[in-house]
Amino acid sequence: EDKVVQSPLSLVVHEGDTVTLNCSYEVTNFRSLLWYKQEKKAPTFLFMLTSSGIEKKSGRLSSILDKKELFSILNITATQTGDSAVYLCAPYNFNKFYFGSGTKLNVKP
């Protein structure tokens, strides 16, 4: 059965800290993995990862995929209060996206 596990479920840090969010998956015919940020509204796209070992960066956020060990991580450096959100990972296999339950990040001033 296809499954996605995100960890930790929730995380509280202070501004300036660095955080690492984890996503492990077992998805048949895996093609790519997407990360989303969700605040109080609809999810917004962060990254799409298709190749193993290639880091994608966007400002203070970066992500990498390991297709051998079946996981991905999302790093956020120098966190800010605006980073507070639920972060969702979604492996994709051409048929559907499998959303994890998310990691709730709370960044305190």
Add this chain to the structure above:
Amino acid sequence: DAGVIQSPRHEVTEMGQEVTLRCKPISGHNSLFWYRQTMMRGLELLIYFNNNVPIDDSGMPEDRFSAKMPNASFSTLKIQPSEPRDSAVYFCASSPQLTSGTDTQYFGPGTRLTVL
């Protein structure tokens, strides 16, 4: 580009009533997805269409739910009869082309449904 458009943004109805949610995908996108999100169950994929054809509706909870996509620019999700446990935020998302493996999804703002 206006993005994915959903209507209504909020819907409050009584148990037993029919509810119809509407979605207009981004022009040129060939894939459309309906999701439901609740605190208890998180984000769930209900059904998705590719080129107006339903591909996978295994996420549709029961026969009370139905979805249609009569053309490339419009889709509906209908619940009849509605029940309090259907209360959730319903998102519609579209993607340029599902089978490419390189495209992401763009979410609409969601419809918050409350069934009393």
